[in-house]
Amino acid sequence: MNKPTETAKTKTKQASAIQIPQQAFDWYDEYAHGDINRRTFMTRLASLSVAGLSLGVISSALLPNYANAEQVSFNDPSIKATYQTFESPKGHGKGNGYLVVPENLDSQAPTVLVVHENRGLNPYIKDVARRLAKAGYIAFAPDALYPLGGYPGNDDDGRTMQRSMQRDLIEQDFMAAATWLKAHSKSTSKLGVVGFCFGGYISNLLAASMPEQIDAAVPYYGTPASESLQANVTGPLLIHFAEQDQRVNASWPGYEAILKANNADYKAYFYAGAQHGFHNDSTSRYSPEDAELSWQRTLDFFASHLQA
Structure with a gap:
């Protein structure tokens, strides 16, 4: 993985120095997943007393600052990024996303679908797509919010927009995006998927719904597909969990039991x-160390299953 920028390192050190209580992280998780609104979240934060630090300092540490998320510049000469539209007849009719390819790609390359969180195609997810292109993949990050005009530029509105949409149509859009990407003119026909949070769920869903098309799936802290689909999952899967993520982790024992019953490769x-x-x-x-380790494992996994 490309090394974090100095500003990202600085922010991480500052956040660590603040020693934010686990309760605040739990509230942020509720807020990020739409269980509470911003006002409730900020009111709860105001009730904390953390080493005499102000509400502004705590909230600044918890809320996204996408200026810190760029590890690969959109102007990097080794890659080329464009926006591409694809057909989604069972979803919203059409979809759109951020396609990043290695510059001067003469031969074919494996493809990786990158799936965002529950708030649309934000700068962090675009950067993940650029990181994959730097590693030699054709990466495509669709924006679920495209039918409503696309990611609005802030997570609060993006989250509200995504919650207003029919989930089954969003799911169909990502299935259509996967099919479109696998058929890309420069594709080797090897297709991986990596997703985060909601995108982790979509990664699990694609592994269950399109087992013949998905050659490698990497869900980051995502819940599984519905039980009726889980019997279809055979892998290969590489699954990343956070120890403090009780909401997602609660779904793992049941899912793992099914994967074992399926003799799935995971x-x-x-x-x-x-x-x-x-x-x-x-x-x-x-968490820089965990992000670095998990990403290297992801790249190794993709290399094993998409480049072999």
């Missing part, structure tokens, strides 16, 4: 002390 890692969202380098939930 490996799961739990990152000690990590918070939900630990790979996202725009907030204080970011």
Whole structure:
């Protein structure tokens, strides 16, 4: 994985120095998943007394700052990024996303679908797509919010927009995006998927719904597909969990039992002390060591299953 920027490192050190209580992280998780609104979240934060620090300092450490998330510049000469539209007849009719390819790609390359969290195609997810292109993959990050005009530029509105949409149509859009990407003119026909939070769920869903098309799936802290679909999962799967993520982790024992019954090819890692969202380098939930280790495992996994 490309090394975090100095600003990202500085923010991580500052957040660590604040020693934010686990309760605040739990409230942020509720807020990020739409269980409470911003006002309730800020009111709860105001009730904390953390080493005499102000509400502004605590909230600044917890809320995303996407200026810190860029590890690969959109101007990097070794990659080329464009926006592409695809057909989604069972979803919203059409979809759109951020396609990043290695510059001067003469031969074919494996493809990886990158699936965002529950708030649309934000700068962090675009950066993940660029990281994959730097590693030699054709990466495509669709925006579920495209039918409503696309990611609005802030997570609060993006979250509200995504919650207003029919989930089954969003799911169909990502299935259509996977099919479109696998058929890309420069594709080797090998297709991987990596997703975060909601995107982790979509990664599990695609592994269950399109087992013949998905050659490798990497869900980061995502819940499984519905039980009726889980019997279809054979892998290969590489699953990343955060130790402090009780909401997602509660779904794992049942899912693992089904994977074992399926004789599925899977490996799961739990990152000690990590918070939900630990790979996202725009907030204080970011854990540099765990993000680095999990990403290297992801690249190794993709190399094994997509480049072999």
